[in-house]
Amino acid sequence: MNALRQTSPWAVAGKYLALALYVAFALFPLYWLAKIAVTPDKLIFSEGTALVPSRFTFENFQTVLLQTDFVAYFRNSLIVSLGTAAITTMIAAAAGYAFSRFDFRGKRLIIALMLITQMFPLLMIIAPIYKIVATLGLLNSLTSLIIVYTAFNIPFATFLMQSFFDGIPKDLEEAGMIDGCTRFEALRKIVLPLTLPGLGATLGFIFTAAWSELLFALMLINSNDAMTFPVGLLTFVSKFSVDWGQMMAAGVLALVPSCLFFIFIQRYLVQGLTTGAVKG
Amino acid sequence: MARIELNNIAKSYGSVEVLRDVNLTIEDGEFIVLVGPSGCGKSTLLRMIAGLEPITGGEFQVDGRRMNEVPPRDRDMAMVFQSYALYPHMDVARNMGFSLEIRKAQKEERSRKIADAARTLGLSSLTERLPRALSGGQRQRVAMGRAIVRDPSAFLFDEPLSNLDAALRVEMRLEIARLHQRLNATMIYVTHDQVEALTLADRIVVLNAGDIQQVGTPLDLYERPSNKFVAQFIGSPTMNILGIDQAENGVKLKDGTLLKVGSEQERRRAHELGVRPEHLDVVAEDAAHMKGVAELVEHLGSDTNIHANVPGVGPVLVRQHGHYPLRAGEAVNIAVDLEKSHLFGVEGQRL
Missing domain, CATH: 2.40.50.140 (Nucleic acid-binding proteins)
Structure with missing residues (x-):
């Protein structure tokens, strides 16, 4: 707008400095995780706070992968997280579509109930949940985790999906219905392709939430076979010592699927897929 | 080709009445314009004809057949939306041919019809573009092309030109008039712009607050308005x-x-x-x-x-x-x- 007003180089430098500080602050824990993972055990305490260790080793990774149950935890977590993300997203997409497009009796009540469920601290309901799961005979099973995670994530995921559906003009479906689609065909051929970013975001969010969940997993799972990854991490803590190196190595490995998952879905997260639908 | 009859059509949302006792016969090949101030129910009436809005009273017939409960896909009507409503993930050709695709038309027939429509509308060079890469006027043409390709028994237009700038609006208005001459199809057109109404219509239906005020040829309405509302609505500057x-x-x-x-x-x-x-x-x-x-x-x-x-x-x-x-x-x-x-x-x- 104002050609006379030039951005001062100091302001630019200040902006980048602030950004750099923020990035460093946010990424430091991750760096520290990776650093400890590659530091030989003997140096962890002696070199303590040095930013870069004097020697590197992949021994911790080797131990974690070959001599612990890490691979089993990892597989369990993958099953639970993928299962939760898939089921939750499917239900949330259907519910979100209904909230976005239809008016039905009790709609406000259901929305209110879903909001209320989000207000309680999880600690309060752990005991009843344990009781229910125990009665059903599902303790120590991955199924119980998938059910519980799905139940807890559906409200948020539904609101998320509803907002994505709200962003798709109703005209598009109506045009499709006039062009010869049934409502379901219009949903499948027109709305669904446009909702892929929304589905991607929801999948990613739920996957991450389930991947890192500890509280319920700790309560509902005792047997080593069914342990998920966050619970498994605790096995590196023994009564007298903590195996920091191995724990951190396991942590680094745990980041891999999350990263892969987001790389996979990030192309669906690209916004602006609906531009051009309605007037420009 | 279709003769459309509206008998005592009414629409209410709960206790709110938006249309009352609408009676209108639209002859085969006629260009009818529904005009009125915003909120008068003209778009609702059009959407009821399209099947997008349930009819709460009266009977709607096409060629003597009751259509009240027929879903939009079986009414054989094409609609051009105010927002164009182009499918953003499909290119121009697929947008135009989508109705044929749904009806499982032969591929050759499909591409022939798309090419025909694209040529008529001057879109031949744009068929592979996505809607987002088109200007407003081009999008408008694609929306019209989508309707033409189907060769429907009636065309419905819901304020199709109100998102265009003045010059383009005049151009597209002529194009719609030409289209009507060439296809000689029944067309129902909703607008709040009396110039569009007067220039395009065989007959104009003036609506206000859910009631038909007058139905007549443009000259009828200008010379013999049935009441003060019509008299002031038609003609510029105002009476x-x-x-x-x-x-x-x-x-x-x-x-x-x-x-x-x-x-x-x-x-x-x-x-x-x-x-x-x-x-x-x-x-x-x-x-x-x-x-x-x-x-x-x-x-x-x-x-x-x-x-x-x-x-x-x-x-x-x-x-x-x-x-x-x-x-x-x-x-x-x-x-x-x-x-x-x-x-x-x-x-x-x-x-």
Whole structure:
């Protein structure tokens, strides 16, 4: 707008400095995780706070992968997280579509109930949940985790999906219905392709939430076979010592699927897929 | 090709009535324009015809067959939306051919029809583009192409030009008129723009607050509006409405001027006088019915609009053909074309 007003180089430098500080602050824990993972055990305490260790080793990774149950935890977590993300997203997409497009009796009540469920601290309901799961005979099973995670994530995921559906003009479906689609065909051929970013975001969010969940997993799972990854991490803590190196190595490995998952879905997260639908 | 009949059509949302007792027969090949101010129910009526909005009362027939419960996909009508509603993830060709794709038409037939429509609308070079890479006018054409490709029994237009700029609007208006001449299909067109209504329609349906005010040819509505609402809605600039008092052998303007209009019977119920700006003339002082002062003069080149204030009568708009050399603040003497003025009763009905 104002050609006379030039951005001062100091302001630019200040902006980048602030950004750099923020990035460093946010990424430091991750760096520290990776650093400890590659530091030989003997140096962890002696070199303590040095930013870069004097020697590197992949021994911790080797131990974690070959001599612990890490691979089993990892597989369990993958099953639970993928299962939760898939089921939750499917239900949330259907519910979100209904909230976005239809008016039905009790709609406000259901929305209110879903909001209320989000207000309680999880600690309060752990005991009843344990009781229910125990009665059903599902303790120590991955199924119980998938059910519980799905139940807890559906409200948020539904609101998320509803907002994505709200962003798709109703005209598009109506045009499709006039062009010869049934409502379901219009949903499948027109709305669904446009909702892929929304589905991607929801999948990613739920996957991450389930991947890192500890509280319920700790309560509902005792047997080593069914342990998920966050619970498994605790096995590196023994009564007298903590195996920091191995724990951190396991942590680094745990980041891999999350990263892969987001790389996979990030192309669906690209916004602006609906531009051009309605007037420009 | 279709003859469309609306019998006592009504629409209400709960206890809110938005359309009442709509009766209308649309002949095969007719171009009908539904016009009215926003909120009058014209778009709702169109959506009811399309099948997007349930009909809550009355019967809707196409070629004698009841259609109230038929879903939109089986009504064989194409609709052009105000927002265009192009499928953003499909290129122009697929957008236009989507209805054929759904109906599982042969691939050759599909591409032939798409190519035909694209050629008619000047879109041949754009068929592989996505909607987001098109200008507003081009998107509008694609939306029309989508309708043409289907060769439907009726075309429905929901304010299709209101998102375009003025020049493009005129161009697309001509294009729609040409399309109607060429296809000779039944078309129902919703707009709030009376110029579109007057230029395109075989017959215009004027709606206000859920009621049909009048149905007629453009000239009918202009020359014989059935009430004050239609009189003021059709025609630009708007008709002057002047308060009157009854008198022996005419009506008196509020400043006491006697005007000899109407029959005795009409005058007895007359409440207001309506006269279009183009039926007022600036004349010499001795021929004038009203003497006022020009407050604002708009020189449009083809016309001159004189906003005058007449003491006792109020503001009066006079339209003179061509350039009229008058400046604000000058005195202006106005004559009324008594033949072309209208008397309105207390309830606004034309007498």
